[in-house]
Ligand SMILES: Cc1cc2nc3c(=O)[nH]c(=O)nc-3n(C[C@H](O)[C@H](O)[C@H](O)COP(=O)(O)OP(=O)(O)OC[C@H]3O[C@@H](n4cnc5c(N)ncnc54)[C@H](O)[C@@H]3O)c2cc1C
Ligand code: SF4
């Protein structure tokens with residue numbers, strides 16, 4: 001669904017995907033120095049992160065599911 | 074530039090500390106697919122303004138000209154204001170070159186008489202496609218200056234084949250010009266002060282989406298270049314654009330216009346949320362020059378046919394796609410490809426190059442209007458708003474370069490460049506004549522308190538839930554595509570309830586959600602504007618179709634709809650007539666004056682034959 005995986009074995013921790021994501025889905029994990037998916041529900045499937053990642057560590061798929069709506073949430 | 078760092082303040086309270094460690098833990102666990110729509114709930118990240126200012130470095134900047142938004146318009150505005158010898162600061166909620174609409178555009182309209190472009194032909198094409206609610210002065214400006222701006226971006230290196238991405242060149246240009254750049258900072262508030270009873274904009278406030286510290290920028294002139302926005306609709310890559318500029322400007326008393334026009338991009342039926350499936354083609358080519366103007370606006374025959382069950386007279390063969398210009402009249406078409414046929418609008422596949430080929434559904438940009446025909450209403454040709462100190466440029470300026478429909482490929486990008494430059498000059502000239510702001514620390518603290526309010530609520534509604542309710546209200550085609558009084562009023566009652574009752578209860582657990590909270594509130598302002606403007610314009614024109622008023626009414630509606638907050642805090646709607654000289658020739662019979670037909674139009678006018 002949308003952004004699916006940032007492969008920690010490939011990620012070199014350059015931070016490019018973080019600054020490339022227009023909707024702030026990705027953040028750096030300071031402990032591991034790897035990029036992590038923080039807010040996947042806000043992924044707009046634009047592939048900016050994929051296109052700018054120098055080592056092709058990110059997988060984004062075309063499908064996305066939407067949360068169920070109830071009375072108060 | 075002056076920078077003040079706030080280091081004092083109480084230590085983190087236990088709750089704030091727990092939140093901070095909790096966040097770190099989530100970062101480890103990668104809580105994919107957890108959050109979603111929690112709706113009304115306890116705010117697990119609740120904190121206080123004091124704790125927030127203790128945890129990060131607050132930024133305070135004083136500058137001459139502040140530019141909000143670093144797309145094509147903002148970058149031109151900043152570069153020109155800097156060239157006037159002023160101190161310039163540009164702030165963006167994302168990173169310049171990777172945010173907003175600009176990275177996706179690949180055509181740039183250039184009017185060039187030396188290449189054989191005919192001025193009269195362009196003007197008449199724009200007027201007809203706009204259905205006469207465009208502004209001919211802003212069109213003149215674009216015709217005069219688009220070539221020079223094209224030469225500028227060429228000189229900047231934006232057109233070179235070896236650039237990683239053309240719009241990254243815009244960021245380099247800011248740095249090269251020593252423009253103070255503040256990125257990943259969500260601007261939420263225009264700062265105002267009263268000088269002798271006159272309210273003036275003196276900068277803006279926001280917060281860093283990384284550190285969450287407040288960012289306060291005091292400025293003599295502020296240029297809103299924050300683009301347009303949608304309701305985070307699926308399939309159009311502008312979900313970071315939520316009409317923030319319009320909402321912020323509206324709240325300080327600025328006049329907003331163009332809200333009844335609607336953009337109607339498509340998305341793929343198979344994976345409607347995927348912008349990449351739809352738009353990957355835009356990345357295959359660089360930015361190319363376009364010299365082409367349409368002869369008529371768009372129609373939504375496919376959507377109308379689904380609603381009425383019958384084809385309309387101007388229907389395109391498939392019945393699925395708008396006739397007239399291509400569905401993505403602003404992009405889609407690769408600049409190297411053959412120019413689209415303005416009559417049929419589509420290539421042989423029925424889709425412009427760069428878009429996916431599967432079944433397409435409408436509504437990818439719901440919430441967006443027509444580029445260059447919505448936003449802050451200018452009172453002069455340099456983009457000044459009715460509030461002193463506030464300027465606007467590009468997609469956030471209701472210049473009415475276009476009117477009720479798109480007018481040609483590439484107008485949006487080149488319009489942003491042209492307008493950015495003139496507005497940069499205008500704001501710089503204004504900034505040179507006024508004194509620096511004198512906002513007190515207490516006043517700044519009050520603005521901060523309001524900005525961080527969702528972080529301080531113990532419980533309330535999540536922005537994601539409110540956004541979803543808003544989308545469910547605004548997305549169905551029968552609200553904004555096929556409009557009718559009772560349905561518009563029904564939607565309006567939900568939207569005003571959300572604004573009045575739910576927005577004051579929005580919560581945010583962290584900086585990311587605080588951004589969403591402000592975006593949600595801004596989208597609701599945009600939704601209310603779209604509904605009120607649509608109700609007010611009791612006719613149909615261009616992309617505005619009222620089922621209950623299915624024809625143009627030139628006696629009443631050769632006019633623009635203006636929205637402004639009244640003394641009671643309610644949204645007031647008025648209209649401003651188009652200058653007589655810009656009206657169509659009313660002696661031409663109606664059906665020839667306007668070639669596109671709306672369902673029910675001829676019957677309504679008593680012109681139906683047979
Ligand atoms: C998919 C697509 C294809 C397109 N194709 C074409 C084309 O081929 N030709 C053409 O002419 N036009 C095209 N357009 C339209 C064109 O891209 C825009 O009209 C133009 O780029 C707008 O430029 P701008 O600078 O006015 O706004 P934007 O480029 O949208 O820039 C606005 C900036 O403001 C920032 N911002 C917004 N809110 C805030 C806030 N609250 N705080 C801080 N910063 C904020 C954003 O992050 C963004 O960087 C296309 C648009 C899209 C989406
Ligand atoms: S696909 Fe786009 S929205 Fe999704 S994570 Fe990547 S850059 Fe962000």
Ligand code: SF4
Nearest residue numbers: 011012014015017053
């Ligand atoms: S861009 Fe690629 S390599 Fe760089 S941090 Fe992101 S995933 Fe890692």
